[in-house]
Amino acid sequence: MTAPIIDPADTRDGGRGSTLLRFLRRPAGAGTSLVLLGIVLIAVLAPWISPYDPHAVDLGITRALPGPEHLLGGDTNGRDVLSRLLWGARSTLWGALVAVATAIVLGVPSGLAAGYSGGVVDRIGAWISDALQALPGMIILLIVAASTKNDFTLLMATLGVILAPGYFRLTRSAVLAVRGEPYVDAARVAGLTDLRIMARHVIRAVIAPIVIQSALTAGIAMGMQAGLQFLGIGGGTTPGWGSAMSEGFKVMRTDPLLLVWPSLALGLTIAALAIAGSTLADVISVKTPRLSGRDRRRIAAQNAAGRPAGATTTTTGSISVAAVDSAVRLENLRVQYETADGVVEVVHGITLDVAPGEVLGIVGESGSGKSQTVFSMLDLLPQSGSCTADAIWIGGADVTTLPRRDRARLLGHEIGYIPQEPMSNLDPSYTIGTQLIEPLRAVHGMGRAEARAHALAMLERVGIVDPPRVMRAYPHELSGGMAQRVLIAGAIAGRPSVLVADEPTTALDVTVQAEVLELLRELQREYGMALVIVTHNFGVVADLCDRVVVMRSGSIVELDDVGPIFAHPEHAYTRELISASLDGTASRGALDRGGRDVAADSAASVGNGDPDPARTGRADAEEARA
Numbered sequence: 001m002t003a004p005i006i007d008p009a010d011t012r013d014g015g016r017g018s019t020l021l022r023f024l025r026r027p028a029g030a031g032t033s034l035v036l037l038g039i040v041l042i043a044v045l046a047p048w049i050s051p052y053d054p055h056a057v058d059l060g061i062t063r064a065l066p067g068p069e070h071l072l073g074g075d076t077n078g079r080d081v082l083s084r085l086l087w088g089a090r091s092t093l094w095g096a097l098v099a100v101a102t103a104i105v106l107g108v109p110s111g112l113a114a115g116y117s118g119g120v121v122d123r124i125g126a127w128i129s130d131a132l133q134a135l136p137g138m139i140i141l142l143i144v145a146a147s148t149k150n151d152f153t154l155l156m157a158t159l160g161v162i163l164a165p166g167y168f169r170l171t172r173s174a175v176l177a178v179r180g181e182p183y184v185d186a187a188r189v190a191g192l193t194d195l196r197i198m199a200r201h202v203i204r205a206v207i208a209p210i211v212i213q214s215a216l217t218a219g220i221a222m223g224m225q226a227g228l229q230f231l232g233i234g235g236g237t238t239p240g241w242g243s244a245m246s247e248g249f250k251v252m253r254t255d256p257l258l259l260v261w262p263s264l265a266l267g268l269t270i271a272a273l274a275i276a277g278s279t280l281a282d283v284i285s286v287k288t289p290r291l292s293g294r295d296r297r298r299i300a301a302q303n304a305a306g307r308p309a310g311a312t313t314t315t316t317g318s319i320s321v322a323a324v325d326s327a328v329r330l331e332n333l334r335v336q337y338e339t340a341d342g343v344v345e346v347v348h349g350i351t352l353d354v355a356p357g358e359v360l361g362i363v364g365e366s367g368s369g370k371s372q373t374v375f376s377m378l379d380l381l382p383q384s385g386s387c388t389a390d391a392i393w394i395g396g397a398d399v400t401t402l403p404r405r406d407r408a409r410l411l412g413h414e415i416g417y418i419p420q421e422p423m424s425n426l427d428p429s430y431t432i433g434t435q436l437i438e439p440l441r442a443v444h445g446m447g448r449a450e451a452r453a454h455a456l457a458m459l460e461r462v463g464i465v466d467p468p469r470v471m472r473a474y475p476h477e478l479s480g481g482m483a484q485r486v487l488i489a490g491a492i493a494g495r496p497s498v499l500v501a502d503e504p505t506t507a508l509d510v511t512v513q514a515e516v517l518e519l520l521r522e523l524q525r526e527y528g529m530a531l532v533i534v535t536h537n538f539g540v541v542a543d544l545c546d547r548v549v550v551m552r553s554g555s556i557v558e559l560d561d562v563g564p565i566f567a568h569p570e571h572a573y574t575r576e577l578i579s580a581s582l583d584g585t586a587s588r589g590a591l592d593r594g595g596r597d598v599a600a601d602s603a604a605s606v607g608n609g610d611p612d613p614a615r616t617g618r619a620d621a622e623e624a625r626a
């Protein structure tokens with residue numbers, strides 16, 4: 001059987017052309033393109049556009065100031081400075097080209113092979129790359145210069161060898177990122193050869209980072225080349241910006257312009273390459289365009305006029321507590337994304353609130369808008385998305401009226417967030433201690449010792465054994481359950497009034513899930529926080545929540561206390577979700593009782609018309625606690 005091959009690269013909006021257009025549409029992209037194009041043209045046309053022979057000596061213009069005959073004056077040997085700069089662009093670009101091409105030829109294929117094949121090939125590649133990086137580059141270049149009588153091209157090729165590990169590592173990690181993608185597996189199942197898979201699927205993923213790396217590497221190569229020429233290596237008699245800088249440096253006090261011209265040329269070229277590289281990286285990382293201020297205002301106006309950009313015009317949900325008494329309150333929240341097909345609304349005017357100390361569950365199938373709702377509360381929507389609302393009350397303030405900085409400060413104090421994936425939410429480069437202490441100092445104004453003591457206490461509170469050891473550990477040294485406890489400790493450390501947990505147990509081992517949920521419930525009670533928990537699972541709702549919001553396709557279909565929802569679900573969709581959750585999924589009660597399968601009992605109780613399966617779940621929890 002042939003597996004279907006779906007490559008996101010094929011369905012991605014726009015191709016290379018559109019990336020180039022988006023790059024050119026940015027002022028930084030257009031500006032740097034003009035500068036770089038100009039420099040390339042100068043290098044190519046130097047023999048025709050330079051006013052004088054760059055080697056011609058006229059002692060009458062020695063150290064002459066700029067004038068109509070010699071626009072940039074004469075150098076210390078009586079040669080025309082402008083002509084030498086124009087010719088210098090040639091050698092500078094040629095040197096960068098040789099270095100970058102050598103680095104690509106060596107680094108990219110080896111990175112592809114190492115990343116794709118793994119095992120021995122990967123290890124050998126990594127050893128060679130590490131060894132090359134350990135070599136003292138400048139000394140190698142000096143040795144090559146001495147043994148090749150300053151052969152410029154060979155020197156630049158050697159520089160390329162020294163820079164190749166950068167390409168190797170970049171390509172390898174890009175390949176590793178796509179190697180496990182379902183579409184690469186599908187291509188394998190379909191019987192494509194490894195070479196074909198690499199050419200068709202894998203190389204596409206590495207082209208963009210290589211282009212960006214090349215812009216930066218060319219800048220580095222030019223800088224090193226100028227440095228060598230400054231030291232009198234690799235320049236020979238060819239005019240070069242580095243040798244011009246070296247000559248200018250010697251007469252810097254009397255004739256500073258002789259240093260200024262070549263430095264400007266080199267600085268401008270390197271800066272243009274660096275800005276072009278980072279702009280390109282920016283363009284490529286933004287897959288969908290940002291909403292412009294005008295679009296945001298248009299959508300807001302449409303919403304205000306009752307004509308939302310999406311299909312629906314109704315506001316869903318309801319309010320149970322007065323605004324000032326709510327821990328969180330969303331009024332007519334809409335979330336939109338700018339996509340290739342235009343603005344798409346994914347949350348359609350929902351209204352809900354959470355009272356202080358209340359546990360609200362948000363349930364719904366995948367894609368129903370649960371995460372977008374909490375991301376709006378947390379100000380975490382990506383740049384291509386935006387939300388509008390009549391009001392978003394958090395901690396007694398309507399955050400939609402606050403400037404961004406005040407909003408961030410308020411959220412930092414009022415809301416704690418527990419994400420789905422604990423591991424990817426911890427920075428692998430820092431110890432747990434650093435990551436816990438930093439926000440306590442920066443956001444909550446604690447001193448180092450106080451923050452450390454508080455972090456230790458928090459770790460202890462969330463059930464971490466040996467907190468001092470965990471403070472010294474890096475994320476990779478923790479299990480998933482420990483990492484989630486660490487994140488919970490971080491989330492509650494600032495004593496927020498609301499804790500938002502977005503499917504906090506999805507990524508955890510089933511045996512740890514119950515413990516983490518139990519911990520959340522305990523902390524919520526102890527601290528009197530409101531808890532908003534996003535979940536697929538009605539078993540979790542039964543165990544933890546006071547009220548529940550059922551979402552479907554960006555709207556609220558049902559919002560009620562847990563008891564009535566389980567006893568008489570009004571919406572057919574809610575009934576489906578309840579039976580799907582309790583049928584075959586162990587509730588926390590089941591897990592608390594040591595894995596005895598009571599899910600079937602729960603399902604049976606729903607089927608048998610048990611008035612309140614929620615109570616069953618709670619009873620399980622109470623029983624376990626007892």
Ligand SMILES: Nc1ncnc2c1ncn2[C@@H]1O[C@H](COP(=O)(O)OP(=O)(O)OP(=O)(O)O)[C@@H](O)[C@H]1O
Nearest residue numbers: 337339346364365366367368369370371372373382
């Ligand atoms: N960056 C984006 N661009 C366009 N649409 C998006 C984007 N992110 C999310 N969406 C859309 O928003 C809708 C709601 O997504 P959301 O992440 O809130 O779902 P969810 O209910 O949390 O699902 P899950 O349980 O799988 O996380 C989905 O239809 C999704 O495709």
